[in-house]
Amino acid sequence: xxxxxxxxxxxxxxxxxxxxxxxxxxxxxxxxxxxxxxxxxxxxxxxxxxxxxxxxxxxxxxxxxxxxxxxxxxxxxxxxxxxxxxxxxxxxxxxxxxxxxxxxxxxxxxxxxxxxxxxxxxxxxxxxxxxxxxxxxxxxxxxxxxxxxxxxxxxxxxxxxxxxxxxxxxxxxxxxxxxxxxxxxxxxxxxxxxxxxxxxxxxxxxxxxxxxxxxxxxxx
Amino acid sequence: xxxxxxxxxxxxxxxxxxxxxxxxxxxxxxxxxxxxxxxxxxxxxxxxxxxxxxxxxxxxxxxxxxxxxxxxxxxxxxxxxxxxxxxxxxxxxxxxxxxxxxxxxxxxxxxxxxxxxxxxxxxxxxxxxxxxxxxxxxxxxxxxxxxxxxxxxxxxxxxxxxxxxxxxxxxxxxxxxxxxxxxxxxxxxxxxxxxxxxxxxxxxxxxxxxxxxxxxxxxx
Numbered sequence: 001x002x003x004x005x006x007x008x009x010x011x012x013x014x015x016x017x018x019x020x021x022x023x024x025x026x027x028x029x030x031x032x033x034x035x036x037x038x039x040x041x042x043x044x045x046x047x048x049x050x051x052x053x054x055x056x057x058x059x060x061x062x063x064x065x066x067x068x069x070x071x072x073x074x075x076x077x078x079x080x081x082x083x084x085x086x087x088x089x090x091x092x093x094x095x096x097x098x099x100x101x102x103x104x105x106x107x108x109x110x111x112x113x114x115x116x117x118x119x120x121x122x123x124x125x126x127x128x129x130x131x132x133x134x135x136x137x138x139x140x141x142x143x144x145x146x147x148x149x150x151x152x153x154x155x156x157x158x159x160x161x162x163x164x165x166x167x168x169x170x171x172x173x174x175x176x177x178x179x180x181x182x183x184x185x186x187x188x189x190x191x192x193x194x195x196x197x198x199x200x201x202x203x204x205x206x207x208x209x210x211x212x213x214x215x216x217x218x219x220x
Numbered sequence: 221x222x223x224x225x226x227x228x229x230x231x232x233x234x235x236x237x238x239x240x241x242x243x244x245x246x247x248x249x250x251x252x253x254x255x256x257x258x259x260x261x262x263x264x265x266x267x268x269x270x271x272x273x274x275x276x277x278x279x280x281x282x283x284x285x286x287x288x289x290x291x292x293x294x295x296x297x298x299x300x301x302x303x304x305x306x307x308x309x310x311x312x313x314x315x316x317x318x319x320x321x322x323x324x325x326x327x328x329x330x331x332x333x334x335x336x337x338x339x340x341x342x343x344x345x346x347x348x349x350x351x352x353x354x355x356x357x358x359x360x361x362x363x364x365x366x367x368x369x370x371x372x373x374x375x376x377x378x379x380x381x382x383x384x385x386x387x388x389x390x391x392x393x394x395x396x397x398x399x400x401x402x403x404x405x406x407x408x409x410x411x412x413x414x415x416x417x418x419x420x421x422x423x424x425x426x427x428x429x430x431x432x433x434x435x436x437x438x439x440x
Contacts, residue, residue, distance in 0.1 A: 026334035028249040111386050114246035114334065121390055152404035159396065159405070162386050163379030166331050170341055176379065184372035185379070192411040 011049050013039040015063055018056040019105035023169070027057060028114030057109050064106020065123050071096060072130045082138035083194055083202045086131065090161060091182050091206035093127075097165055098177040107165055128158045143198040153193060160185055179206065231269050233259040235283055238276040239325035243389070247277060248334030277329050284326020285343050291316060292350045302358035303414055303422045306351065310381060311402050311426035313347075317385055318397040327385055348378045363418040373413060380405055399426065 017039035021030045032053060036046040050056045071092045097104055109115060110124050135150035135157075144150065164185075168176040175181055186204035194202055237259035241250045252273060256266040270276045291312045317324055329335060330344050355370035355377075364370065384405075388396040395401055406424035414422055 022333075024333060026246060026248060026332060028246060029334045108333070111331075111390060112246065112333075113242075113244060113328070113389070114249045121392060124387075124390070125392075148408070149404070152400075153408060155396070155401055156380060156405040156408055159383030159387060159401075160376060160380045161383070163381070163383035166382050166386055167344075167379060169333070170331060170344070172341060172345075176375070180372075181375055181379075184369070185376040188368070188373060188376055188412045189408055190412075192408045 007049075010039070010041055010045055011059075014041065014046060014049055014056065015059050016102060019060045019102040022057065022060065022112075023101055023105040023108055026114055027053070027109060027112045032056075057115065060102055061106045061109055061123055064103045065126065067096065067100065067103045067106075068093070068123065068127055068130075072127075081143060081198070081202060082134050082141055083143045083190075083198060084207060086134045086138070086157070087186050087190075087202065087204060088206050088208045089130075089134070090157070090186075091179060092208070093161065094164060094177040094182045095179070098168065104165070104169065107162075108169060111166070124158075124162070127161075128154065131157050143195055143202075145193060145195050148193055157189070227269075230259070230261055230265055231279075234261065234266055234269055234276065235279050236322060239280045239322040242277065242280065242332075243321055243325040243328055246334055247273070247329060247332045252276075277335065280322055281326045281329055281343055284323045285346065287316065287320065287323045287326075288313070288343065288347055288350075292347075301363060301418070301422060302354050302361055303363045303410075303418060304427060306354045306358065306377070307406050307410075307422065307424060308426050308428045309350075309354070310377070310406075311399060312428070313381065314384060314397040314402045315399070318388065324385070324389065327382075328389060331386070344378075344382070347381075348374065351377050363415055363422075365413060365415050368413055377409070 014035065018030070018035045020038060021035050025034075030053065032046055033043060035056065036043050039046070050059065072089055097107070106123050110121050132150060132154035135144065135154050138144050139150050144153075164176045164181060167174070183204040190202060190204060191199065234255065238250070238255045240258060241255050250273065252266055253263060255276065256263050259266070270279065292309055317327070326343050330341050352370060352374035355364065355374050358364050359370050364373075384396045384401060387394070403424040410422060410424060411419065
């Protein structure tokens with residue numbers, strides 16, 4: 001293995017280990033020793049890649065942001081119903097959150113008071129802006145029912161997803177991020193949100209799956 | 221001032237100071253010295269009332285639980301639409317969360333990973349059970365539309381309120397717990413949730429206010 005490749009692998013292991021420790025303990029109590037031990041590297045190797053814990057948290061959030069961008073994809077190029085795309089993307093984000101500790105830790109850091117206020121709100125802000133833009137696109141496509149505000153609907157949708165994520169992180173095993181949970185929300189929301197003729201062609205279940213049943217991102 | 225009254229006042233000041241420090245910094249970084257200083261009492265006085273930080277956190281959560289019970293009130297004795305009651309109580313909880321740091325800290329502690337998993341989920345669990353029971357009551361009253369599951373709707377409603385609370389705690393000043401925000405959610409939700417004849421008599425705005433415009437709890 002060449003030196004550069006090994007360094008990259010160590011860095012990745014450190015980001016993942018940091019995400020696990022942040023998700024389990026929170027930012028303030030997380031120790032660099034616990035992180036380097038979990039990554040299977042020395043403290044010196046950790047400090048070669050990251051000067052301090054804040055830098056590690058930023059790396060976790062950057063990787064989480066890339067994941068969110070991979071799920072939301074290239075909206076402007078996308079054909080088809082923006083409403084179905086929104087449903088699909090919330091399913092994609094939820095299922096990815098359930099299995100990807102770096103993504104989960106990225107959102108968790110954004111609401112961790114021990115990091116200081118607003119320290120990590122960029123991830124959430126980008127997600128919020130995307131939901132709102134997607135709803136505006138649905139509006140331009142004539143898919144939103146009369147009297148529905150894209151801004152107001154975006155707030156409710158973003159809040160619900162945040163709630164599912166927080167409740168899942170609580171570890172009660174109630175499947176808050178499950179397909180059933182996300183579909184249940186859309187079943188209640190879509191009849192008011194969608195224009196009458198659009199309602200028939202939008203489903204609360206995810207439509208983007210590959211042949212194995214796994215969810216496919218917009219950029220696949 | 222008699223001795224007992226002074227002790228009670230000191231205890232209350234400590235619970236409030238602890239709630240402020242927990243809400244700002246999180247559980248793990250919060251120091252007992254910072255809490256006693258903010259309450260304006262000595263470390264000795266703090267230890268007279270609370271043996272440790274965990275006991276303070278429990279006291280914050282107990283007070284928050286009492287507040288939630290005051291807002292949800294005596295449901296079984298209550299006449300009238302359980303659906304409107306649910307709308308009213310979510311407004312009541314949201315407005316109280318925006319102004320009551322002990323209530324906010326109570327919910328915050330329940331999702332603080334630095335306290336250990338599930339450490340403070342009792343408050344949230346009780347709130348969830350209340351929402352579900354209220355929806356089952358609406359179902360018995362014939363107010364829920366066909367095909368709506370009380371259990372599924374409860375999950376979506378609980379998640380949205382949790383999301384509003386978490387986003388408000390992020391401190392972005394976007395009014396996540398405002399009346400407009402909560403009403404916006406109900407405007408999207410009620411058309412599917414409510415039986416057609418019930419929809420006309422339920423409003424997304426709170427109906428329980430006194431003459432000053434303040435929200436009235438169910439037990440008032």
